Amino acid sequence: MGLMEQEARGPDSPATIRARTWWRQYLRTIWRSKRVFAAHGVLFLTVLASVLAPLYPVDPFDQQLAQSLRAPTLIQEQNGLPALLGTDSLGRDLLARLLLATRISLMVGGLSVLIACLVGTLLGLVAGYLGGLVDAVIMRIVDALLSLPFVVVAITIVAAIGPGLINIALILGLTGWVTFAKLVRGEVLRLKEIDFVEAARSLGCSVTRIMLRHIAPQVVGLVLVTITLTLGQMIIAEATLSFLGLGIPPPMPTLGGILSDAQTFFFSAWWIVIFPGVVLMLIVLSVNIIGDFLRDYFDPQLIQ
Amino acid sequence: MYSYLGQRIFQGLLAILLVLSMVFLVLNVSGDPIRLLLPPSASAEDVEAMRKSFGFDRPLVYRYFVFLNQMVQLDFGNSVQTRRPALGIVLQRLPATLLLAFSALSLAALFGIPLGILAAVRRGSNLDTLAVLLSMVGQSTPVFWIALVLIFLFGVIFPVLPPSGYGTAAHLVLPAASLSLFLLAGMTRVTRTSLIEVLNLPYVTVARSKGVREYRVIVKHALRNAAIPIVTQLTLQMRFVIGGSVVVESIFGWPGLGQLLAQAAFARDYPVVIASTLFVSLFILVFNLALDFSYSAIDPRIRLWD
DSSP states (O other), rough: OHHHHHTTTSSTSSSHHHHHHHHHHHHHHHHOOHHHHHHHHHHHEEEEEEEEGGSSSTTTTOGGGGGGOOOOOOSSSSSHHHSTOOOOOOOBHHHHHHHHHHHHHHHHHHHHHHHHHHHHHHHHHHHHOOEEEEEHHHHHHHHHHTOOOOHHHHHHHHHHHOOOOOOOOOOHHHHHHHHHHHHHHHHHHHTTTSSSHHHHHHOOEEEHOOOOOOOOGGHHHHHHHHHHHHHHHHHHHHHHHHHHOOOOOOOTTOOHHHHHHGGGGGOOOOHHHHHHHHHHHHHHHHHHHHHOOOOOOOGGGGGO | HHHHHHHHHHHHHHHHHHHHHHHHHHHHHHHOHHHHHHHHTHHHHHHHHHHHHHHTOOOOOHHHHHHHHHHHTTTBBOOTTTTBHHHHHHHHHHHHHHHHHHHHHEEEEEHHHHHHHHHTTTTTTTHHHHHHHHHHHHHOOOOOHHHHHIIIIIIIOOOOOSSOSSHHHHHHHHHHHHHHHHHHHHHHHHHHHHHHHHSSHHHHHHHHHHHHHHIIIIIIHHHHHHHHHHHHHHHHHHHHHHHHHHHHHHHHTOHHHHHHHHHHHHTOHHHHHHHHHHHHHHHHHHHHHHHHHHHHHHHHTTOOOO
C-alpha cells in the first residue's frame, strides 16, 4: 500500500469526511418523518435485542411442564425471572424463545438476502452489459422464476433437499436473486448508453473493469433499496416455511414455528398467537417502510 | 394475433419446463425418498427392489428424458404415499383452490379498488391516511398470522364462523378473507397511486373546467387511464394468491392444491409435488395470458401484436 492510499484513509481524509457528511445528512432526513424515524428505531431495537439475546438469563429450551401455558405475568417464580410474556405448552419461557427466534429470523433473512444480492447483482450486470445470448439465457430463467409463486418454488426445493437453517437460507437466496437481476439489468441497460461508459471503453478499459469500476458503483443505491425490500419478503418466507414445518426444525424456536405450535392451544393461550405475530409484523413493517424511504432517498426525482 | 398468442404460450411453457427441470435436478441430486418410505428395519434387498420399482436405479440423464416424456404426457407416476396416480389426486384438488383463489381476488378487488379511489380523491384526508396505513400493514403481515388472528376473533372469541372445513359458503369466508387482506393492501396502494398520477394530468383539468361533474371526471375520464396498473397488479397478485393458498389451505383444512403441496413436500412425495407445481404454473400462465389480452380492450392504444 502506497503512502497516498494510507493518507487517504486517515481520520480527516476526504473519504472519511464525505462518509461522515453522508451519515449526518441521512440522520437529518430520517428525523423529518415520524414514520420513517419510528421504523429505524424499531429495526435498531430488534437488531439490538437479537444480538443481546444470549444475555437474557432464561433458557429458551428449558422445559418446565408444571409451568405450561402460563399467561403473561409480572409475579416472580421462585426460580428466577417472571414469565413476562407467558410460557408455551412445554413450559418454556415465551420471551426467551421470541428473542432467539428473532435472532434466527434476522440471520436467515440476512444470509439469504446476501446470497440473492450477490448472485442477482452479478448476473444482472453481466446480462445487461454483455447482452446477446448470455442476456437471453439469464432473463429466461429470471422470467421463469418470477412467473411462479416464491413460496411454491421454495417448498418444491425443500421437498428435495430437506429443511434446516442453512438449507432454507440457500433456497431463499437462490430463488430470490431474480428480483436483483431484473432490476440491475434494467439499470445497466440505461447506464451503458451514457457517455462515461463510452469514454471508459475508448480509453481501453477491459469489460470487467468497466462493469465493476464504472457501472457497479452506479447501481449501489438501487441494490440497497432492493436489499431492504427483499429482506422483508425473506423473513416472511422463512416464517411461512417454518410454520408449515418445512423450515427450521424444532426445538429451535422460530417465529413461524412458535405460531404453528400455537394453533393447537388457540382456545387457551392467546399470548402464543399474538406476540410472535406482532414481532414478525413489526420487523417486516419497519423494514418495508425503510425500503420505501430509501427508494425516495436515492432517487429524489421520484418524490412527489 | 395468433402468432403473438403462440409466442406467449411458448414462453410460458419454456418457463415451466425450466422450473420443472430445476426441480428434477434438485430432487435427484439430493437422494431418493425410498429411505423415508420404508421402515429403518428394511433390508438392503427391499430398498433395492423399491428403488427399482420407482426407477431410481437408472442414470441421471436417462431419468431426465423419461421425466420430460412423462411431463408431456401428464404422467407423473403414482403418489409415493397413497400409490394412486398423482395426476388424479391433483385434479381432484384443483376446484377447491380455484374457488378460494377467485373468491379472495374478487374480495380484494371489490374492497381495494373503491378504497383506493376514495383515498386518491380525498388525498390527505383521514380516510386517505387510513388507507395508506392499511395497505402498509397489510403488505407486511404474513398471511398465516392474519389467518390465525381471524380464527381467534371469529372462531374463538365470537364463534360465528366455522374455523376450518369445506363445503358451505360459511366455510369459505375466513380462508378467503385471510388470503385477501394482503391482496387488498396491494390493490388499494396501486389504485391510489395510479389514480393520483392520472388526476394530475392536463386532460382531467380540461374535463373539470368544461364543467363535467366530479364523479364523471373520476369514473369516466380518469379511472379508465388508471386501469392498466391495476390490471397489472392483478397479474402479479395471482402468484401471491397461489403462494398464500398453500398456507391458508393448510390452516383451514381446505382440501385444495396448496394443502396438498405442503403435505406432499413434508412427506417428500415428489410425484405429487411435481404434478401440483406444474398445475399451479399452468394456471398462473393461463390467467396472466387472459389479463394481457384485456390490456388492449381497456386501452385501444396498446397493441400487443402487429
